[in-house]
Each structure stands twice: as C-alpha cells, then as structure tokens.
Amino acid sequence: MNALAHRRRSGGGALLRIVLWLVVLVVIAWLATLALGRGGGDAAAILPMPTDAQAKQGEYLARLGDCAACHTAPGGKPFAGGLPIASPIGTIFSTNITPDPKTGIGNYTYGQFERAVRRGIKPSGQSMYPAMPFPSFSRVSDQDIQALYVYFMRGVAPVQQENLRNRIHWPLSMRWPLTYWRWLFAPKVEPMQVAMSQHPVLARGEYLVEGLGHCGACHTPRAFTLQERSLGNSPLFLSGGESDNWVAPSLRGEPASGLGSVSDAELVTVLKSGRSERSAIFGSMYDVVEHSTQFMSDDDLTAVATFLKSLTPSRQETPITYDQATRDALFAGKLSAPGAQLYIDNCATCHRTDGHGYGYVFPALAGNPILNSDDPRSVIRLVLHGFTMPSGRNAPSQFSMPAFRDRLTDHEVAEILTFVRSSWGNRGGAVNAELVAHMRELPPGGEPMMTGYDPRANRPAGAPAAQQ
Amino acid sequence: MTRMKPVDVVIVGFGWTGAIMAMELADAGINILALERGDYRDTSPDFAYPRSADELAYGIRGNLFQPLARETITIRHTLDETAVPYRQYGSFLFGNHVGGAGIHWNGQHYRPSPEDLEFESHITQRYGKKFMPEDMQIQDYGVSYDELEPFFDQFEYVCGTSGRAGNLNGEIKDGGNPFEGPRKREYPNPPVADNYAAKLFADAARALGHKPFPQPSSNASRPYTNSYGARLGPCNLCGYCERFGCYMYSKASPQTTILPVLMRRPNFELRTNSHVTRVNLDNTGKRATGVTYIDAKGQQVEQPADLVIVAAFQMHNVRLMLMSGIGKPYDPKTGTGVIGKNYAYQMMSTIGLFYDQDVAINPFASAGSGGNQIIDDFNSDHFDHGPYGFVGGGYILGGQTGGRPIQQLSLPPGTPAWGEKWKRAAKDSYLHTTGLQTHGSVMSYRDRYLDLDPTYKDSFGLPLLRMTFDWHDNEYKMTRFLTDRAQEIADQMKPRQSAQTVRKPGDHYDTRQYQTTHTTGGVIQGKDPNTSALNNFQQSWDVHNVFVTGASAFPQNIGYNPTGLIGGLTYRSVKAIRETYLKNPGPLVQV
Secondary structure, eight states: OHHHHHHHHHHHHHHHHHHHHHHHHHHHHHHHHHHHTTOSSOTTOOOOSOOHHHHHHHHHHHHHTTHHHHHBOTTSOTTOBOOEEEETTEEEEOOOOSSOTTTSSTTOOHHHHHHHHHHOBOTTSOBOOTTSOHHHHTTSOHHHHHHHHHHHHHTSOOOOOOOOOOEEOTTTTOSHHHHHHHHHHSOOOOOOOOOTTSOHHHHHHHHHHHTTTOTHHHHSOBOTTSOBSOSSSSTTTTSOEEETTEEEOOOSOOTTTSSTTSOHHHHHHHHHHSBOSSOBOOTTHHHHHHHTGGGSOHHHHHHHHHHHHTSOOSSOOOOOOOOHHHHHHHHTTOOOSTTHHHHHHHTHHHHOTTSOOBTTTBOOOTTOGGGGSSOOHHHHHHHHHOEEOOOBTTBOOOOEEOOOTTTSOHHHHHHHHHHHTTSTTOOOOOOOHHHHHHHHHSOOOOSOOOTTTOGGGGSOTTOOOOOO | OEEOOOEEEEEEOOSHHHHHHHHHHHTTTOOEEEEOSSOOOOHHHHTOTTTTOOIIIIIISOTTBOOTTTSOEEEESSTTSOOEEOOSOSSOOOBOSTTTHHHHSOOBOOOOOGGGGGHHHHHHHHHOGGGSOTTBOOOOOSSOHHHHHHHHHHHHHHHTOBOOOSEETTEEOTTSOTTSOOBSSOOSBOOOOOOHHHHHHHHHHHHTTOOOEEOOBSBOSSOEEOTTSOEEOOOOOOSOOTTSOOTTSOBOOHHHHTHHHHTTOTTEEEEOSOEEEEEEEOTTSSSEEEEEEEOTTSOEEEEEEEEEEEOSOHHHHHHHHHHHTOSOBOBTTTTBOOBTEEEEOOEEEEEEEEOOTTSOOOTTSOOSSTTOEEEOTTSTTSSOOTTTTOOOOEEEEEEOSOOOTTTSOOOOTTOOSSHHHHHHHHHHHGGGEEEEEEEEOOOOBTTOEEEEEEEEEOTTSOEEEEEEOOOOHHHHHHHHHHHHHHHHHHHHTOOSEEEEEOOOTTOOOOTTSOSOOOOEEESOBOSOTTTOSBOTTSBBSSOTTEEEOSGGGOSSOOSSOSHHHHHHHHHHHHHHIIIIITTSOSOSSOO
C-alpha cells in the first residue's frame, strides 16, 4: 500500500515535468503558427475590372473543380454548403461559398479567395481541413483562379445560410496543428511546369487531372497522416485509393485492375455519360459525373483521357483474356460451380450468362477492372445496397442496381462475388463472408433512386413515401 | 381555398398522355404544371427486382391500381336498373400514381386500320346504312390514317416499339401485317423472338392461308435510345408485365421514355397527391380559368391556368367534364348531348390448348406482348362482312404473356377447382399448355353511355360515374365468327384437347371477368359539335382552352389495343397546340 503510494507520488512528479514541457512546446508550436503561418499570397489583393467572359469561364472551371458536389447539400441551394463529410476525426460540414456577405464569401477580397482555394487558409489565418483539396488546387493558374473568383462573386446567387459547426471533439478540433499539416504536405503555389517537349493535349490533361479535377483526392492512396502520397510524377499517383467506403480504382495503366483495357474513347464516354458499352459509374464518382465531367468540353475530356492513358502501371499485371468456359457452362445449365446457381438466379438477367451485360444499360462483369482489383469492397457494397448510375451528357436515363441485402446472406454474397471475380477470365479472386458482414454494417445508401430527378430523393427524412 | 400562382398550362393526370403533352409543350418554353392524384413512382426503387415479381401484391391486390374504396364507378346493364359500385377489380383496371396505366400495360402497341378512323363512312359506303342495327351510333374520328401516320411513327420511336412492318409506303412486306396502313419507315426495333407456342400458332395459321406476324410490342427487343435520348433496357421475357412495373427498363412507360428528360426541365413542375375535382370556367362558361384540386392534406386548392389539358384515365375524363359542366351531358332517350356518349369496351374469347408431355412450352418465359404471333385477317374491315351480318372484328393471338401461378394457370376442362386432382392437373399441364385469344371490337350504341350516379359518392362526397352497358347482338356475332376462325387454327395446332371461353347471346356483361381493360368513349372526337364533344384535335367544341386526351375520345372501340392510337392522337393534338393554338388561342376547327 505504502509502496504503491510512493510510486504514484514519484511518478506524478516526473509526469508533471513532462506535461509542463509538453505544454511549453505546444505553446511555442502554436505561437510559431501565428508568427510564421501567413502561408503566402496577398490577402489584400483585389481584382480590377472583372469581365463577363471571366464569369463564364469561371462557371466552367467551377464545374471542372466540382465545387458544387461538396458545397451543396442534398436538396439545398447551390453552393450554400451544409453537406456532411465523414472524416477519421469527425464530421466536417462544407461551407457556404455563395457571395452572401454575412454567411458566405461575399466579403472576400480576391487575395482571400486565392489563399483559401490554393493554400487552404481562411481570411482569419486559420488553416482549413484538407477535406478541401487545396493541395491539388495549388496547381491552378492565376488566370483560372481569377475567373473562378469573378464567377463566385457575380455568377452565383447569394444565399443567406449559416455554416454548420463541425462535429469534431477537442483536442482534434484545434485548428492550429493543421498549419503544420499544411506546411508538411501542401505544395507551394507555383505555375505548373510544362516541359517544352510535352504535347499540349497531354499538358492540358495533366493540368486538369492534377489541378481542378483533384482526381487524386480519391484515386491516390493516402498516408497515415491523410495526405495523398503523391500529387503527380510518381507511380503512386492515382494508383488507387478510397473514399467514403468506396474503393477508388487505379487510373494508371494496369491491364487488369487499372485503365489498361479501357480505350481513350471509352474513358471520354464514361466521363461524359456516366456509362459506356461495358461499364458504369458508381460510388463517389456519381457526383463527379453528375456535377462536373459531363459538362467538360470534348477537348478537355480528350486531354484528361490522353493524360490518364499515359500513366504507366504501378504494378505488374497480365491482361485479362475472355474465357468462354463460364458462358458455355451457364448456357448449358451446368451450375455445379459454387455461386453459379446464385448468379443465374440473381444476376444473369441483366449481366447475362456471358458476363457482357447490355451496352450503356447494365455493365459488363467480364474483364471489368473493378472485379479484378484486390479489394472487393466496392462490389460488395454494390450487391448489398445497390446503386444508381448518374445521368450524363446525352444520357438522361439512370439505371439502378437493386439492393440485395434483404435477399442474400453474407455467405451468398461472398459466393456470388467469388464466382463473378473468377469467371470469364476474371482474376479478382475469392471474397470472404466476414468482409461482407462488415460492409453490411455500414450505413446503406437507402433504396437506389433516380436521384437526378425523382422528387422523393430530396424529401426530408420521415416524409411520407409512396402509398402502396 | 388556397390560390396558387397562375401557370400557362395545367395537365390533369400524369400518365402517358399527360407526359407526352408536358414533354412536347416544355419545348415551347411555357410553364407547365402536371397534377397527379397519386404519388411519384419509378423503376427503382418501386419496381425493383425481385419485389416487382409478386403476383399476390400486384396481380391480385392491385398495388398499382387506384383504391376502389375511395373512388370507383357504378355499373348497370340497362336504363331501368339501379347501378351498383364496382368494388373489386375484374373487367378493367384504373392505373394510379405517376405513369398511370402506362406502368401496368402489356406493351401491345398497335396502329388502327385506316378504315377504323372513318368507320361510319366506310361501313355505310361498302355495305349501306341498313347494314348497321338502328341503335348503333358509330362515327368517324374526323382525322384520317394518313394525317395520323407521322404521329403514330413519333410515338413508336419514343416507345422503341418492336415489330416488323407489313406495309412500307404501300409495298406489302413478308412477315409483317399485310392489312395495316402504310408506314413511312420500319419499326424502331426488330420483333422480340417468338415463344414456342407462338411458333406453333404461326405455322398453323399459315397452313390455313392466314398471314401471321409478330405482335407489335413496346417491350424493347434490344437496348434502345429513343428520340428524347432516354434509353430502354432489353426485355428478358420475365412474364411479369401486365399489372406489374418493369424492372428491366424495357417496357415503354412515361418513366422509361419521357420522365428522365422531362423531369429536369425547369419550366415543368409535377405536383403529386393533387386530385383535380373541377375545371373552372369564367362567367361566360366558354373559357376555362384553371382547375380546383384537393391536396395531400385534404385542402381545396385553386390553380389558375390559361390552358387545361384533361389527361386522366378515360372514365375520369368523362366524370371531370360532367362535374365541370363542360359540354352538354348525353341523354340516351333522345340521343342528344355529347358528354358520356358512346361508351364502349371490347370482347374477347379464349381457347386453351392442352398438349401431352412431348410438347414443351415454358409459359414463364414470356413477355406482355413481345414474342407472340397475331393474325389480323379478321379485324376491322379486312374481309367482306356482307355474308356475316356484323360490323367490326378483331385479331387472333397465339402464345402467352406469362405463366404466373394464380392468374395464368390454365387447366383442362373437367379439372376440379381444388384438391389432389387439381394439383396433379396443374403439375401435368403447366409446361404443356398454351392458348389463343381473340381480341374483338365493340361498337357504340344509343343506350350505352356514362353519366353521374344519383346515389353513390366518392370519399370526397362527389358523385361517382355511372356506366350503363351490356353486350349487343352485333358483338355476339362478331365473337362467334372470330372464335370459330380461332378454333380452326387451334385444331390445326393439334393439341390433345382444347377448351373455348366465348360470350354467347344471353350472357351479360360480367365485371368480375377480366378480358381486356380497354374502356373507351364518353368525350368523343368527331366532325360535328352536335354529335361529338371534341374536334379532331381533341379540343372541346364548347370551351376552346380545354383539351381532352386518351381513349375517352374514341367514338367506338377498335379491335386493337388502344395505346398506339391514343399516343398518335395526343402527338397530333399537342403539335397543333404548340404550333397554332399558343400563337392564336381559339377553336382549331371552325364549323
């Protein structure tokens, strides 16, 4: 008893010293962010003589940057913020970026706008959470930032709507440590270097992908400290990441799990229409097509496709070759393979026994990169909770995959996906039921709806559903 | 009463014709409001597989239909009877919610024969006025096949109709319907592949000298992008078509063909749970000022509008016109008046064919319309009616539209209705049974009409519509003739056994029996304001800013399914509104 008490006392003395030292260090670190945290740019800069052409260009650029996807809440006014964004430290709410002077950014100088978008610094000097992809936007040219500023000040309707408080607990809610994050991980703002030898289409593609497009936010793997492990010029760049519990596939040239088997033309079609002869968009990419890429000019789409197709594989893979055996067996009614009967009963109607699906309606499973990646979480989620493809340019119809969570057990989902990932030449491999059980616990996306126009999609929770 | 902000156009009911009207008028840049009494509904989540393939929920309990406990119609056979309410679905089905009956139809997509549109003139000219019974009051539509052809075509290219032309610009084509009016171009999609029973039927019909062809079908035979840019999936012959929503996006409906484009138009608004009870008129009674509806909370709402399109189900159109006091109600005693006049229906017969175990027919692998074969040799006036003494006709269909266990189980005559013998018969015949159907026209008669019921009211306290209808001799003769021809084909198909269901003289109209759902008339179009409610653009003769779409405009019923004709008439009407009426509002036809 005494020994214990003694130890506690002496331990307490050492601990106190450590805590005191830590406090001193933290205070110094905090003061350092105040003294050194300016972060470049000139907050007082103003933009003389904005033009209508700039506003128009800015509108296009705002679409390229997909600002609306995060800064508009479901059913909310455009750019008025309020969308909850889940992060490992808590829920962050997007902010009002309409030109309302009280609750939006109406009072921002050009310099404050520039520092926010390219450097992640608020007018108060605080650093932003990197939910805002300012590390990517650091690549955006002065000219484009200026056009964006003009558009947001003159082309967007002001909406008076208070920002919601983020749901992050102390101490993680302290902002100043973010300044260190910014110092460590955000690149300097400087014009993108284009080598003389570089093709202009390729250069444009690189600018769009690395800059406003911020493709890496989902498609590049992130480190423990949450920064993207590459912002370009490395085989890690766009080699596959994740977002909101969706696996974002590699956009590099891997022949099986990346874009190796996808032609430039197909890539353009997918970005434009949300679907192609053999594939369809799902997950977080829904918003990207719905709000951003479908509005891109054909030239810009071609540039993006050209750049992505120039990226070398990040890992060695052999191409998928179509294997007739599955088709022949299913067609002949030979269903002894595990999962074959379940596939026929639940999937074959749309995706067909040959695994080719129907062009621009139901995506192909044979050779689909999503089914040939190591990580099956996206497809598990699609089977459990279903999904609706976005509408796109020249493609107003939205097709839904139904939710199978009430119909199939974890084991059945695993069996079907193992079958699908190993048939018609696919090499994705086995899926285990434990992972399905884990994915089942995630909040489902409700019932898949034609969210682009179904008026019920934006009804507040608890509103009456269709009378049956 | 709440008064809403005025709109340019208000559309009452948001099924096929409401959606067509809204889509085509949206391009004119005016404000369009559609009022639908039901709720929104779409392929996902409402028709998602596998829940959509639930025969008890949809086939029997009618989850897609209007609840009859809240509003129905009353029915009587003759003028001196007291009508009683239709309390259980049988003989016809009211669609409910967005899409209306365009959700639960089978996709049987026909054009009328050219003579159908000028039927009174045609029959009089060929057979003389005396050929028709005295109380038959068939009329012309006031518009010809040639005038409607571009609009039939337009609707087919919206729906992605699958079929094979039999008459391309006057040239008769092998494998199509040689009796059809000339088409300017081929169907947008090739026919759905025949089911096996349809093949047996076609072979037999050909052997007898008839001209079988694939039933024109708005079940897409392949993925198809329509003229609005909407895309349809391919029909997979699941057997859950009629009474069901389509989970494959392949049955043409407002949802699959129009709404993905229309719903995004900023000048279009849809208000659901809005039940229109009246078209309001100004104090002259010659001009509509808008409509009154009851909203989801039961409140009355006034919606002013410059133009009113009445686009609800046929019977609801008639009731709304009567409740609004537009046009003179029809009087069966004198034969004068127009609203409620010329109610008609259709008359079917069926022949069940039962084979031995060596003939394998998979009834579950069927579509609502695709994959079946038809002969049209005995429809309209495709043959000389002189020796037979009746007017009209119908097509004969071979194949089946599904193999659902409750409503589509066909058992040999003499099978008990329950018990072990029933079970054994069901098991033995399920995979070896098919059928023939005849789908016949019904003419219009002086004593067959619709008016407001003096006794029964709906849940809002408004009078129900009353139907006075029974079969006439002309139709008994028609169905006997058609069924005899069908029996000849049935015999040629060499089943072990066959069984006829045919309506004979003395059989009354029975609302419990499902045959077709195609009810027509009551707000008919024509050439003369004294004998029709609408001109040939479906514009009210009496109130020029009211148009009434749908089968209520048919002066008598045809031997075909009505949707193709309804779509064609609507597209023609909306073109006239867009190009003529909006610029210069007033009567489109002068008399």
